[in-house]
Amino acid sequence: MPAVQNTFKAELIKHHYHKLELRVTGDVTEPTTGWKVSLERAVPQGINPKILLLKLVEVKPTGIAGDVVTTHHVKYDENPAQVEYTQVTIEGMFTIDVHHVAHA
Numbered sequence: 001m002p003a004v005q006n007t008f009k010a011e012l013i014k015h016h017y018h019k020l021e022l023r024v025t026g027d028v029t030e031p032t033t034g035w036k037v038s039l040e041r042a043v044p045q046g047i048n049p050k051i052l053l054l055k056l057v058e059v060k061p062t063g064i065a066g067d068v069v070t071t072h073h074v075k076y077d078e079n080p081a082q083v084e085y086t087q088v089t090i091e092g093m094f095t096i097d098v099h100h101v102a103h104a
Helices: none
Strands: 003-014 020-030 036-041 051-059 070-078 087-090 094-102
Touching (some): 020 036, 020 087, 036 070, 051 070
Parallel strands (some): 003 094, 051 087
Antiparallel strands (some): 003 020, 036 051, 087 094
């Protein structure tokens, strides 16, 4: 089952001394229990350095799994951010804009 696009957000957080941190979060729904789900930096990256490419890694359960649709909250952090990104693409699924946030 796919990542739930409307739950995904990407934030570029500005810390003290102009240090930037990128945080991407969202929900992924799987058909049964027991799945391992994560976001990883895609290799290779695309030609535009301001668009970060992430890969959704989904590992099926190896044993018996409950027949219950399960939602996983996934997170990717890059601290410090390598670039001041404008967008994040979850490969093969969708692209979201990066929002700037001041550190609280």
